[in-house]
Every structure is written in C-alpha cells, then in structure tokens.
Amino acid sequence: MTLRILLVDDHPVVRAGLRALLSSHDGLEVVGEAATGEQALELVAAVRPDVVLMDLRLGEGMDGATATAQMVARADPPRVVVLTTYDTDGDILRAVEAGASGYLLKDSETQILVDAVWAAARGETVLDPDVAQRLYQRIRTPGVELSAREAEIVALVARGLSNRAVAKELFVTEATVKSHLVHVFSKLGVDSRTAAVAVARDRGLID
Secondary structure, eight states, X not given: OOEEEEEEOSOHHHHHHHHXXXXXXXXXXEEEEESSHHHHHHHHHHHOOSEEEEOSOOSSXXXXXXXXXXXXXXXXXXXXEEEESXXXXXHHHHHHXXXXXXXXXXXXXXXXXXXXXXXXXXXXXXXXXXXXXXXXXXXXXOOOOOOHHHHHHHHHHHTTOOHXXXXXXXXXXXXXXXXXXXXXXXXXXXXXXXXXXXXXXXXXXXX
C-alpha cells in the first residue's frame, strides 16, 4: 500500500525538505505541494491525497485551520495532520476543532512524523506529547474569556503602552484601565502586566 501525501506550507524550503524526507521511506508518496489554503483545497480535489500535512499559518489568504475544516467536510475527506511551529492553546484548539487528525511540531523526530502519517491514515489521532498535555490541562481548567475591552487593553499593553498611554488611546481614565487590568490579572491567575500578556498570547486571547 502506498500513502498519497499532500504538503501544505508557505515556505518552499520546508516543503522541499519534507518531500525529500518522506519520499525516502517506502510506501509514502508526495503527490502535491501547496503554499496557500486555497491551493491546498484545489489539490485535494485534483490529486485525492490520503493524508495532508498542514501548516497553520500560511501568510495571506486562508489559514491552515480554515483549510482543514473545509477539507474534512468533503464527502471523501483526507486525514489532516497539522505540522507547525506554533503550539499555543489557541492554535491547538482551532486545529482540533477544525477536525485535524493530529498535531505535530516541526522539530519532531523523523520517525515520529513518519509513524504519525501512517497512524493518521489508519484513522488514529496523533498528538505531540507536549500538545497532548496542554489539551489535557485545558480540559481540566476550562478556558478563560476576556471581555472585548479587556482583550483590547491587554493587546495595547503587549505593544508596550503604559497605563496612561492606554487610557489616552481608548479615551478612558487611567483608573478605568487599572480596574480592567485587575480583572484580567484575576481571570488569568497572574500578578503582572508582563505575565498577563504572556498568558493571553499563549491562550490565543490576543494575537
């Protein structure tokens, strides 16, 4: 049996490396490459791969999670394994919710990647151990939601603005900004602006 694989990544060097790596293993054939989500959807229909290795962030246009969701909604869906450098809670959850069969990081060992491709083709779910642990922790501690204003303030803090500068940007008082940040600290379980930004980014609450 030969597995047909489609590579989706906006970096040509990464695609070339993956093609060389996978093609060196018996039973694996790379039947197409795409740099965008739109190209990937066209190729899925044209070459009918068994497994798609999908990056999440593809530059302009459709992202990997959106492309994944559309692929798995087909009548004859391929298995999609996310292969990315991003491992924030937000990225992981979007991929899983989109219907990805697996989530691996690009620094995974070669054999782990090859085994994951075969496992996905068999209908199994494959997760990087660190990703699996994060999902488990997320299930045990349900997601925290920031209000639109709280997220806006944290995003401005992430840009390096002081409380006074944030207040000026949003046309509110500095006391209002401080009050919102107190609520943010409580929701995220942190005690500093720096920690709030780090946790909010990690959970996909801000870009």
